[in-house]
Amino acid sequence: MIRHADAKLMLYDLLQNELTPLQRSEVEAHLVVCKECGAELQSLREIITLVPRPDTDASDGRSEQYWNLFASKVEQEVR
Amino acid sequence: MKQTYNVAFGFVRDHDRAEEITQEVFVKVYTSLSSFRGESEFSTWLYRITTNLALNHLKRHKLNEERSVIIADATDVHIERVLHELPTLQRAVVILRHIDGLSTKQVSGILKCSEGTVKTHLFRGLKKMRSKLAFLQEGGI
Numbered sequence: 001m002i003r004h005a006d007a008k009l010m011l012y013d014l015l016q017n018e019l020t021p022l023q024r025s026e027v028e029a030h031l032v033v034c035k036e037c038g039a040e041l042q043s044l045r046e047i048i049t050l051v052p053r054p055d056t057d058a059s060d061g062r063s064e065q066y067w068n069l070f071a072s073k074v075e076q077e078v079r
Numbered sequence: 080m081k082q083t084y085n086v087a088f089g090f091v092r093d094h095d096r097a098e099e100i101t102q103e104v105f106v107k108v109y110t111s112l113s114s115f116r117g118e119s120e121f122s123t124w125l126y127r128i129t130t131n132l133a134l135n136h137l138k139r140h141k142l143n144e145e146r147s148v149i150i151a152d153a154t155d156v157h158i159e160r161v162l163h164e165l166p167t168l169q170r171a172v173v174i175l176r177h178i179d180g181l182s183t184k185q186v187s188g189i190l191k192c193s194e195g196t197v198k199t200h201l202f203r204g205l206k207k208m209r210s211k212l213a214f215l216q217e218g219g220i
Contacts (some may be wrong), residue, residue: 009202043206
């Protein structure tokens with residue numbers, strides 16, 4: 001059975017679907033009996049909703065031409 | 080180069096500053112290449128330089144009111160403020176792991192700490208942010 005301290009630190013990965021099937025089932029089994037982890041999970045879910053991982057990269061806002069020019073600029077800088 | 084820019088942007092949330100940092104990173108990589116001993120993956124080394132330069136950049140250019148004005152969305156202003164109030168290591172972990180989406184293993188390599196430490200800082204950092212931003216949900220901003 002998974003330890004409480006370990007389960008707590010795996011809650012983020014659970015919400016991001018980044019656990020292995022075995023880890024997932026262990027954490028989920030722990031959640032059934034641990035109210036504290038249940039509350040932490042809810043709290044993490046709320047902050048992840050409020051501060052979501054961006055679904056696009058910041059670099060997507062720049063054109064390929066920009067990146068080519070930028071690379072040349074850096075090249076000049078290091079010469 | 081784009082990935083470096085994205086990581087830098089995660090810290091400074093500003094395109095011009097991210098560009099400035101990316102440029103500094105590649106100059107630094109070029110001048111320090113001989114010190115790369117291959118003990119970590121090259122990308123880990125690159126992200127470590129990016130993280131250090133971005134954190135230095137943030138220290139030099141403390142967030143001020145003028146900066147807040149150029150961010151249109153009030154919620155974003157609060158999120159950015161709370162994120163930058165976190166202790167340095169917690170902030171770096173939240174940005175690299177949560178905002179930039181790097182793996183726990185990658186972040187532990189970049190920050191030279193254990194994966195357990197990354198998980199602990201992430202948990203504590205997000206928990207602190209949740210508590211400081213609770214008013215956004217209560218006030219319905």
